[in-house]
Every structure is written in structure tokens, then in C-alpha cells.
Amino acid sequence: MSPEVAHTTGSQAHQRPARLKAAVIGAGMLGIDLAHRISASSSLTCSLVVGGRNSVTGLRVAAEMGCATSTSGMDAVADADVDVVFDASNASAHPSHWADLASTGVLLLDLTPSSGGTMVAPTVNGHLAESGRHLSLVSCGGQAVLPVLDVVARHCGPKALQYIEVVTTAASASVGRASRLNLDEYIAITQYAVQKLTRDSLAMGGAVKVLANLSPALPAPAFRAEVAVVVSGVDLDALRADLEAATVAVRAFARGYEVVSCRVDGDMVRVTVAVAAEGGQWLPAYAGNVEIINAAAVLMAERHAAARKT
Template identity: 70%
Template sequence: MSNRPQLRAAVIGAGMLGIDLAGRLTRSTTMTCALVAGRSTSTTGLRLAARMGCATSTGGIDAVTGAGIDVVFDASNAGAHPAHWAALASAGVLLLDLTPSSSGTMVVPTVNGFRAESSRHLSLVSCGGQAVLPVLDVVARHCTPEYIEVVTTVASASAGRATRLNLDEYIATTEYAVRRLTHVPRAKVMTTISPALPAPVFRAQVTVLASGIRPGRLRAGVEAAADAVRAFAPGFEVASLAVEDQLIRATVQVTARDGRLPAYAGNVEIINAAAVLLAERHAAAREVETL
């Protein structure tokens, strides 16, 4: 076990995403939650962060740059992220972008998680991207996709203000990641914020038009990919997978199992679990380099 001190981590954003991140950091063996930066002293999230033992601030990125931070998780909004990277680019810190700004190196742990070892600016794509890309990566390796369509459904209660403001960016960035990481020529992403009660768990419907499908190998690959995701997000499930001629249909759903989140907030759990895992992988790689 390493005797190196824990890395000091900061979270920008005090919504559901940011506060769940702060909670995960308090349980990390490699990082400690040194700061949560929000917008207002009246923000409920900042009060929750303080109860966890995290320092809090309404100073935004200025508070982060002056706090001796090693790792920054940006859970604010896509429009603000470029300024955050500009302020941190020369500081030698690791910045993980949980907004759909499409900047940085796009990383999904089970698809190209090794990229986290060398990049200091990581994009988590989107919650939808983290949910579907492990499955779509398998599809792209076992056949030739020609068109991919993704429809995500998120409970209204787990879609905060930034999520709603960034819907266009969410769609554009998720589509871009699907095309780039699967090499499919055409992709379409749609999303629904559901007010239904009881609140539905986070779900993604995937439709793929492809050639050269080998159903047996595809199913085995998808099962292995799901097992790999469950290693860090145990509520991940491929609820259905159907192959008919040149059409693949799959339903992915994520139930929050962390305990701090309501079960329907699987969108929060999968992106946050991935972000912490990637930060720990980056830290481990840096430690090996210094030995």
C-alpha cells in the first residue's frame, strides 16, 4: 500500500452531481475532498458538503486555483467549462469534465480507460455516453455499424438546472462521442426528461443498423462488457438485447446503488463512479512514474 498523501480534490458545482461526487471523494483511498465550490451561500448543496467535512466556497474557479488542488471535477455547466480549463491548464492539475462541453480527451472506463493515464484534461462525455458506449464499443468490434440511434430517459427529479440548460450540448456531445468511438458514419441521440411518478430509473434505448452481425459473439461480448461496468457501477444492466437480420436493439438501465442517491438517479451514479475511477487510475499511473 502506498504511503503517499491523498490528493487534494475540488468539485465545481453543488448540485446533485457535485454533492454525490463530494461524498464519493470522502470515501476514496487516494483522494480527499478539499473544496466544493458553488454559486451561492444559500445553496443547499454547499451546506451538505460542509456536513461531510469539505471546505466550501462561492468563489468558483478563483477559489479552486488558490487552494492547492491536485484534481478538479467540473460538475457545473458546459458553457463555463472552457474558462475553467483555461484557468487550470498551466497549473499541472488533472481536470475531469462532467459537463457535455466536448472538450478534453473523451474517456469511458471500459472502452478507452487507459487514456486517463496520460491526459490531464478528461471528458466524461455525458451520463448517456457512459451508459451506452460500453455496449456500442462491443457492437463496433463484432460487426460493422452503419447507423446508431440512442434515446435516453431520465427522471425529472435527477435532472438539475445545469442538465436542463445543457440539453443541446448533451445531444451534440453524445452523438459526437458515439461517432468517434465506434466509427459509425451516422448517429442520432434523443433524450426525454420524465415527470412520471414513481420516478423511472435511468434508461437508454439503443438501435443499431449493422452488417456482419454474429449474434452469439455479440451477446457474449455485451455480457462481458456489462460485468466490467458493474465493477464500478453495480446498478448497470443490459435489460434486453435482440438481434434480427441487420438490426440490433438493446435497453440499458442504471439503478443507483450507492445509498446516498435515490434509485432513479442512475445517470448521476454512472458518470460520477466513472469519473472517480478515472481520477484514481490517473493518480496510480503518476505514482508509478515517480517510483
């Protein structure tokens, strides 16, 4: 990746389309995988990776990829004059990042579980990326289950869902320190996103509950999400067909996404999702949680870039 690639507006390069310049905040597993994906994108270029003092290894990897690196936080982001910022830092730090960027023209994609931005999942409401300036990717669990719940909600109709429960299990090695500190926020924002998305379909008083497991099993298992919805009168065959279509749409950007099963169990519909990482050379296969949120974020930035050009 050549760092001197032209800024998007103005001078159009002849050999390749102009790319939006992106900065990544966070040099953990999420941040470095993002840098890889941005570098591989035809409409983005990774101009900067910002890390904390403990991110020596991550920043070295980013530098080896040809990205500029810094430990100077948002000052470095401001100096880099970028079009897009991916925030993979910490939920508690995110609001100040938005405060710094709100008055600029920069697109901010939030990969931390903090509330504030417009919550997006590519196959559910990805069009919002075209006009949005502050987008929240919700959470890895949110990206895994929102496509499923969107289908279930549309399928069952208004006020039909009595209760929704989501349980995610990530491999220990796929979850970094910030994510561990942010477990409460992960649960809160995933619950909030599910509530918001299924608003019209959730019965009066219908609750949403999210639980999160980290598995120490070795070899590390792929990311899993279990969705249970209390609802009656489901046409299982029709639901399965709709889920199949939704899965195909998600697999277009996250190849390791799979609906393992969809079944009716008493007054419940249960859907099991597994997500393996297949889209990058860098991520281990078990880290499907990292892949799905990062692939979604890059796709949203690309969609935003395309809309800017037209």
C-alpha cells in the same frame, strides 16, 4: 474525512496512503454526490466544493461532510492548491475553467457536456486517464452506451454500421437546471463521442442520432438507454456473450448497470440498458445517470493518481 490529510507528493502518511486533493465545481446533485464518492475514495480527498449563489443547500451538505466550501468560483479553486478538479458546473462555463487550469499541473475532469477534453469511458479507453490532464466524461448517456457500442463496433467489423441511434430517459428529479439548459450540448457531445468511438466501424455516410427524454413518472424510473444499430449479419449469441463481459466490467464500478436485453429486429440490433444507483447512500435509486458518470469520473481520477505515484 480529515481535511488536513497530507498533500500527495512529499510527506507520505504512515497510516494511510497519500491522497490527491480534489475540488468539485458545482454543488447540485452531481457535485454533492461527487463529494461523497471522493471522500470514500482511498486515493482522493475532497478539499473543496464550489457552488453558485443558488447552491445554499448543496454547500451546506458539503460542509456537513467536512469539505471546505466556497462561492468564489475559480479563485477558491486556485487558493485551495488541489491536484484534481471535477467540473460539474455548466457546459458554457467549462472552457474558462480549463483555460485557468491548463498551465498548472492539475487534472481536470469535465462532467459537463462540453467538448475539448479527451473523451473517456473507463472500460473502453480508461488507460487514457493515466497520462491525460483534461478528461471529458462525455455525458451520463455516453457512459451508459459507449461500452455497448464499443462491443457492437468490434463485433461487426469495419464500415459495417449503417446508422446508430441512442435514446436516453432520465427521471425528472435526477436532472438539474444546468443539465436542462445543456440538452443541446448533451446531444451534441454524445453524438460526437459515439461517432469518434465507432469511427472505423461506421459505414460511409453512417449517421449517429441521439434523443433525450425526461420522464415525469412517479415513482421515478431508473435511468434507461436504448441503443439501435442498423447492421446486417450479426451473430447474436456471440454478441450477447461479449456484451455480458462488458457489463461485468462496468458493474465493477457502477453496480446498478445492466444490459436488460439484446435482440435483432429486422436489420437492426437493439440493446436496452438500465442503470440504477446502488453505489452510494446518498443518491436515490433512480439516479443511475448521476451514478454512472460520477463513478466513472472518480475511477478515472483514481487511475490517474495511481499512475502519478508510480
